[in-house]
Amino acid sequence: MMVPLFPLNTVLFPGCTLDLQIFEARYLDMIGRCMKQGGGFGVVCILEGQEVGAVPNDHAMVGCEARITDFQQQQNGLLGIRVQGGRRFRVTHTETRRDQLLMGEVEWLDEPADAPLEDEDDDLLALLKALAEHPMVAALNMTSGAEGRQSLSNQLAYLLPFPELDKLDLLEIGDPQLRLEKIQLLLDDLQGELFA
Numbered sequence: 001m002m003v004p005l006f007p008l009n010t011v012l013f014p015g016c017t018l019d020l021q022i023f024e025a026r027y028l029d030m031i032g033r034c035m036k037q038g039g040g041f042g043v044v045c046i047l048e049g050q051e052v053g054a055v056p057n058d059h060a061m062v063g064c065e066a067r068i069t070d071f072q073q074q075q076n077g078l079l080g081i082r083v084q085g086g087r088r089f090r091v092t093h094t095e096t097r098r099d100q101l102l103m104g105e106v107e108w109l110d111e112p113a114d115a116p117l118e119d120e121d122d123d124l125l126a127l128l129k130a131l132a133e134h135p136m137v138a139a140l141n142m143t144s145g146a147e148g149r150q151s152l153s154n155q156l157a158y159l160l161p162f163p164e165l166d167k168l169d170l171l172e173i174g175d176p177q178l179r180l181e182k183i184q185l186l187l188d189d190l191q192g193e194l195f196a
Contacts, residue, residue, distance in 0.1 A: 004030045004041040005063070005094065005102040007056045011167035012043040012064040012085045013154040014111070017140040022079040024052065026101040031068065031081060040067040040086055042104055045164050055102050061091045062109075062172050085154070087111070088171060112174055114148035124152060124180060127187075131159045149176035156183050162190075 006027065012018050022028055034041055044063035049056025065086035074080040089106040096102055117125065128146060131137050137159060146152035157170040157179065166186055173179040 001106055002103050003106050005044050005104045006041050007044050007046045007059045009046050011045045011164055011171055012066060013158040014064060014085045015151055015154050016085045016158040017142050018083050020081050022081060026099045030101055034068055040065045045168055055096050055100055060168050064088050114150040115176055116148055128155055153179040162186050
């Protein structure tokens, strides 16, 4: 399936919210088409290149579908949209259209059934609740909790200040148990660096 791709310096996760300002013609056209057709677009992380201008030299081959949930004209005159992460996908082929819009042939990745939260998740759940109180996170109006391990792992992977390559590794992991274990390892590394 061909999907329009939006290369960004961020990694979007299923169920998570992202605010974007749209000003380039190719993306204004893409958003217009998505809204008319009720479809989404794919967010892929830039590995080399810029968000603005020419198509980036290199981007991640795993990304997340973005579904538009809200839009408004910003005070600066630009179009502001809010999207929510949908399904994860793997890009198998890309082509750049004449208007410089990047299109990707994608295969949707399987999402394992969500697992209920366990007692061992209490510390990570408390961390998510603490993150939700930060004004920048609160402004996204994401849920202030997690319904299950998939939701907990997606939100933590999205909100914690991990490097983008680590976030990409987390996005590739479908199993919420394995993703939570990897998040805990990254947190341990982060704390080790802070107190080194």
